[in-house]
Amino acid sequence: MAPTTPSDVDVPPTLIERVQDFVGEHKQAVLITAAAITALAAGGAIYYASSSSSGSGTAPGSPTSKSKKKKSKGGKGKKEKEKGAFGSDDGPILEERKLKEKKPDVEEAKDGEDYERMSNDQLLALPTEERTKIAAVFKAKGNTAYQARAFPHAAELYTRAIQISPKPEPVFYSNRAACYVNMSPPKHDLVVQDCDAALKLDHKYVKALNRRAMALEGLGRLEEALRDFTAATILDKFQNQSTANAVERVLKTLATEEAKKVLDGREPRLPSYTFISAYFAAFRPRTYPSLPENPSQGDETLQLGLKALEAADYPHAVSFINEAIEQGISNNEGKAEAYNLRGTFKFLMGEIPGAKEDLEKSLELLPSFTQSLVKLASVHMEQGDPQSAFTSFANAEELNANDPDIWYHRGQVLFIMSDFEKASEEYKKSLELDPNFVFSHIQLAVAKYKMGDVGASMAGFRRALREFPNRSEPSNYYGELLLDQGRFEEAVEKFERAIELEKAKSPASPNVLPLVNKGLALYQWKQDIAAAERCCNEALRIDDECEAAVATLAQLSLQQGKNEEALKLFERQSELARSEVELVNALTYLQATKAQVQFMNNYPDMAAQLSQMAGSMMMG
Numbered sequence: 001m002a003p004t005t006p007s008d009v010d011v012p013p014t015l016i017e018r019v020q021d022f023v024g025e026h027k028q029a030v031l032i033t034a035a036a037i038t039a040l041a042a043g044g045a046i047y048y049a050s051s052s053s054s055g056s057g058t059a060p061g062s063p064t065s066k067s068k069k070k071k072s073k074g075g076k077g078k079k080e081k082e083k084g085a086f087g088s089d090d091g092p093i094l095e096e097r098k099l100k101e102k103k104p105d106v107e108e109a110k111d112g113e114d115y116e117r118m119s120n121d122q123l124l125a126l127p128t129e130e131r132t133k134i135a136a137v138f139k140a141k142g143n144t145a146y147q148a149r150a151f152p153h154a155a156e157l158y159t160r161a162i163q164i165s166p167k168p169e170p171v172f173y174s175n176r177a178a179c180y181v182n183m184s185p186p187k188h189d190l191v192v193q194d195c196d197a198a199l200k201l202d203h204k205y206v207k208a209l210n211r212r213a214m215a216l217e218g219l220g221r222l223e224e225a226l227r228d229f230t231a232a233t234i235l236d237k238f239q240n241q242s243t244a245n246a247v248e249r250v251l252k253t254l255a256t257e258e259a260k261k262v263l264d265g266r267e268p269r270l271p272s273y274t275f276i277s278a279y280f281a282a283f284r285p286r287t288y289p290s291l292p293e294n295p296s297q298g299d300e301t302l303q304l305g306l307k308a309l310e311a312a313d314y315p316h317a318v319s320f321i322n323e324a325i326e327q328g329i330s331n332n333e334g335k336a337e338a339y340n341l342r343g344t345f346k347f348l349m350g351e352i353p354g355a356k357e358d359l360e361k362s363l364e365l366l367p368s369f370t371q372s373l374v375k376l377a378s379v380h381m382e383q384g385d386p387q388s389a390f391t392s393f394a395n396a397e398e399l400n401a402n403d404p405d406i407w408y409h410r411g412q413v414l415f416i417m418s419d420f421e422k423a424s425e426e427y428k429k430s431l432e433l434d435p436n437f438v439f440s441h442i443q444l445a446v447a448k449y450k451m452g453d454v455g456a457s458m459a460g461f462r463r464a465l466r467e468f469p470n471r472s473e474p475s476n477y478y479g480e481l482l483l484d485q486g487r488f489e490e491a492v493e494k495f496e497r498a499i500e501l502e503k504a505k506s507p508a509s510p511n512v513l514p515l516v517n518k519g520l521a522l523y524q525w526k527q528d529i530a531a532a533e534r535c536c537n538e539a540l541r542i543d544d545e546c547e548a549a550v551a552t553l554a555q556l557s558l559q560q561g562k563n564e565e566a567l568k569l570f571e572r573q574s575e576l577a578r579s580e581v582e583l584v585n586a587l588t589y590l591q592a593t594k595a596q597v598q599f600m601n602n603y604p605d606m607a608a609q610l611s612q613m614a615g616s617m618m619m620g
Helices: 012-025 027-034 037-052 112-117 120-124 128-147 151-164 170-182 188-201 206-218 222-235 241-265 273-281 297-310 314-327 332-348 352-365 370-382 386-399 404-416 420-433 438-450 454-467 472-484 488-505 513-526 529-542 547-559 563-576 580-602 604-619
Strands: none
Touching: 112 128, 120 128, 120 151, 128 151, 128 170, 151 170, 170 188, 170 206, 188 206, 206 222, 206 241, 222 241, 222 580, 241 580, 273 332, 297 314, 297 332, 314 332, 332 352, 332 370, 352 370, 370 386, 370 404, 386 404, 404 420, 404 438, 420 438, 438 454, 438 472, 454 472, 472 488, 472 513, 488 513, 513 529, 513 547, 529 547, 547 563, 547 580, 563 580, 580 604
16 A cells, blocks of 8 residues: 655654554544444544555554454344345345334235225225224235335335325335335435435434435435434444444545545645654755855755755745746756755655656756655655665665665665564664664664564663653654553653753754643543643644644544534644545544534434443443
C-alpha cells in the first residue's frame, strides 16, 4: 500500500495513530457515544492500516493495532438472509408480527379465494372487524406467495391488505418493501416509500430501517443510508453483525467518495508548521549553494528562499523558490537546488506528480544530487512503487555510499514495510557514517522495540538521552515508548522534559507534539479529560494547524458525548488532512458523528439508555 504521509516524517502521523489506537481499545463505549460501533472502529482500522504502512509508525512507542471485532451475538434462531445485497438468492425472510386483534387461522379464511375476487369497494363495505381479519388473510397469502418467490403477486396481496385494513400494520408495508427488494431490477424508490410508511407507524421498526437503508444505498443516497443503518445498529443493541458491517461499508464508501471530491476541488496548501519541521529535521543539515559572483535576479531570490527556509519561514520560502525558478537561475547547482526544494514542498502539499517532475529535473541538472534521489524514493513510495524507490536508493548509494541520509531513509522505507531487522541494519550503517544524527539513534531503538527486544530499545533511548541532553526528541519518543508500556508517570515526566527543551530551543515556535503526548498520557493514566484538553489547546495556540492536537480534541469530545463540538473538530481535521487516506479517516469520523447526532434527534428517549450502555462498557 502506498504511504499516505512522507515516509520520513516521524512524529505527526504516529501521534494520530496512537489516538486512533486508544479509541480502538475502547471502541464499544466510544461507538455508543459516537453512533455506530463498528463504524468508528472501522475508521480507526482504515487509518491504522494506511498509516502503519506509510511511515507513520516511525516513532518510539507506536503501538500495534489491538482492536479486534467481536463476534456477532445475533442470530436469535432466525437467519437474516437480507445481508445488504438486493436480489439475494433466497430473499429476506419476512418478519411476522402479531396483530393487535386476534389473527385468524388460514383455515378460518376458507373463503380466502373469494376475497381475492371481491373488489376493494366490496371489501371496504364490510364491518371493521371483518376487514381486519381479511387483511390478515391477504397478508398470510402474501407470505405464501413470497416464499414461492412470486414477488409481484405477493406485493399485490400486501397491497390489498393495506387497502382494506382499517388500520394497516407496519409489517404490511415492510413485507411489500421486501418484495420490491427482490424484483429485477429492485424498485428502490418503492422500497423507500413503503419503509417510510412503516416507520411512521413504528419509528423503531428495525427491519424497516434496514430495508430503507439498503434501498437508499442502492439509490446512492449514502448519508441517508448511513443514518438508517446507524439507527438500526443502535436499536438492535449492536447485536446484528450484518447491520454493523453495513455501517462500515457505507461509511467507507461515503468518506472515500467525499474525500475525492474535496481533493479535486482543493487548492494545494502547506501542512502545519509542526509537520513541515519534522520532515526537514529528518535530513541532516547541509551547505546550500552560495551566491555566484555575477548573480542574476533569480540567484538572489533563491538566496532569499534559502534564508527563509533556515528561519523555518516556510510560506516565504515556497514563494521565493517559485519566483527564483521563474526569474531564471544562472547555474546548474542553483537550479538543481531550487527544483529539489520546489519538489519537496509540492510533495508536502500532496502534489505528487509535480513533486516527481521537479525532483527528476533536479537530477537532470545535477545527477550526483543524492538528496533528490532520496526524496524521489519517497515519491515512488507515495505512488505505491517500492521497487522504483529502492532503485533510487541504489542509484544514490552508487554515487555516494558515504551519504548517511541514504541509509537512514532506506531504513525508514524498510521500517514502514515492517522489515524491522533490515531497517536496523540501515540505521546502524547511518550511525557508522554519522553518529551525531539523533534520529538514527531513535529509529534504531524503535526498530528494536518493534522486533520485541525491549531491553535493547530502552538501553538505546537511555544512551540517546545521555548523548543528546539538549534535544527534545529522545525525551519525547522515549515517553511514547513508556506510554505504550503503561508506565504513565514516567512517560509524563519525559514529555514535560521535552516541552522544556523545546521552549528553550525555540520559545516562539516550539514543537508542540510533546504537549499533545502529555495530554494523551494524562487521559490514559488518570482519565483527566480537562488536562488533556488544556494540553491540546495550548498546542493549537502555538500551532493552530497541528492535526494531531485537533484529532485528539475531536476524540476527547466524542468520548464525552459532545457531538456538536466533535463535528466541528472533525471538520477542521478534514481541512488539515494532507493526503486522501488522512482525509478519508477524518471524514469517516465526521460522518459517523453526524449519524449519531441524527439518531439522538430522532430518538431522544434513547439518550439515557445509550449513556448507561456507554458507562457500563467503559467500566468493563
